[in-house]
Amino acid sequence: MFELTSTPLDSAALLARLGRPDAGALVVFEGRVRNHHLGRPVTHLEYEAFDELALAEGAAIVAEAERLHPGAHVLCVHRTGTLAIGEIAVWIGVASAHRAAAFAACRHVIEDLKRRLPIWKKEHHPDGAAEWVNCTTEAKPASATAEYYARQTALPEVGPEGQARLATARVLVVGVGGLGCPAALYLAGAGVGRLALVDPGKIELSNLHRQILFTPADIGAPKALAAAARLRLHNPAIEVLAHETAFNASNARALVAGYDIVIDGTDNFATRFLIHDACRAAGRPLVSAAVHRFEGELNVFLPGQPGCLHCLWPGRPSAELDAAGNCAGGPVFAPVVGMLGIMQAAETLKLLLGVPGMDYRQTRLVNLLDGSTLAIERIAQPACPVCGQPGSSGPELTPDSSGAILSDEAFAALGPVRTVALLETGEIPPSVSANVETVPAGDLARLRELAATGPLVLTCRSGVRSAALARLLRAEGLTTVYARAR
C-alpha cells in the first residue's frame, strides 16, 4: 500500500498496521531530513508532489516490489509540505516470512521511489537561499559520470566521443540467463544508455550458480524485472527496461526495431532463428552465443553478410536441433556462460564504438576443459533461403513429397489464398494483382507472421527460393506454406 500525507508520520502507528502473524521479519526504512547537503547547511525542506501521478506510481512501485519478492507486504507513506530537521520524509515497512525478502523489497521500494516518484524537494539554507534538489542544471551530473567511466574513456579506442556514443546506444538483450546476466551487467557498467531485457521466466534456485545478477532473495521473481532492478543499482545513470514476455513471432519486429544491436542469450533454436531472422530483416547486428557443458560458441551476424544462422544449420528444423543440443535444462559449467556472455558484451561495445573487432565471418569456439579457442569461417550456403544470392546455383526445383511446391493445377485447386511475392534486394517489384503482398526475400519474420494466419503461397522468379523458404517454414510447423515460380 502507498500513501501521501501532509501530516507528520508516526512510526509506531505505521508499524502497528504491518503486524502479521505469518511475518517473521519486519524491515523499516525511514528517510529523514538532515541538516546538510553537498557540504551546505540545511534548515528545512519543502516537499511538493504531483499527487495523482505520485499515488499511481507509488502503488505501482509497491506492487512491483511485492511481485519481485513474493510474500513481502509493503507499506510506504511519503510526506509532503514543510519538514523540519529530523522529521520523517518517507516511511517504508516490509513484513515477510523471512528476512531476505523483507530487506530486498525495502531496498527496491526506496531506490525505485527516488527514480520515478513525481515528488520534488526544495532545500532551504541558513542564508535564506533555497533550491530544488537535482534541478540545478549547472555542471551537476557531469563530474560524477565522468569519474564512473574514467578508466574506460582513457582508452584511445573509447575516449569522450565513444563514451557519448555509448550513452545514446540502445541494446536489446533477449534471454536473461547465464549469458544475458553477465552481458547486461558489463553493458550497464560501460554506460550503454538504454538496455532492454526480454525474458518470460521466473528465477529458480538452480539458476543461481551461473545467473550472476540474482541472489536467493530473488527466487520466484520475474527475471527481466529483477535483472533490471539490479542493473539500475549498478549504474543509476542508464535506462533499463524489462519485458516480461517471450520473444515470439508477434513481438519480434517491434522489439528489434527499437534497438541498435541485439544480444541473443536464449537456449532454444526456435527462438534463436526468430531473433536471427528479425535482426536480418530489420538490418540490426546480432551478437549470439550458445553453450554446451564446458564449451561455447560466439557468432556475430551482421546484416546483409552471407553466412547466416540458416547456413550453419541448412534445412534442419529447430526441434531436431534442440533435441540434439539438449541446451535448455542441460548440465552447464557456469564459467562458460560467464565467459561467452562477457564476449557478447565485448563485441557489442566494439560494434557500438566502431572499434575493429574479430572477423565476423567466423564462429569462435571456446573450450574451458582444455583451454583451447578456435575460429572457424562460417560457410555461406549459396542456396540459403535467407542470405543466399539470387541466381546462384542452388538445388533444382524438383517435385517433393511434402506438397510444398504447387503445380498450376494444384494452385488453382487451392482456391482463393493469400499470396506473397518474394523480392530480392534491388529487384523491381513485379506487377502483381492487388491481393498479392510483396515481402523482402530475407524477411523470414514477416513471412512467419503471415503464415501463422492461414495458408500462404510464396512466389519468386525461379521458384527456387520460395521452395526453400516453404520447406524451412514447414519444418517449423507452419504446414500450409506453399511455393511456386511466377
Next chain:
Amino acid sequence: MPDRTHRLHVRFFAVLREQAGCSSLELDSAAPTPAALYAELQAKHPLTFPATLLRVSVNERYVTMTTPLAAGDRVVFIPPVAGG
C-alpha cells in the same frame, strides 16, 4: 504540424512552477507532441529549464516527449524528481 489547434491542460510543479509563475494553465495549441508543446511554452513563459532533462506525463501516465497529443489532454512536465 497540423493547423488544427486543440485545448490542452498544463500543470507545473517545483522549479517549473516557479519559472512559469503559475501552477496551471489552459491553452489552445497546435503542438502535436509534448516536445513541441514545451518549446511553445518556452516562447511565451520564462521556462529556462532544459527540455532534455524533463520527463512528461499525459493524463497521469508517464509517456515520451514524442507521444502524440490529443484534445483535452492533461500534460505535466516532470523535472528531475527528488523523493525520499
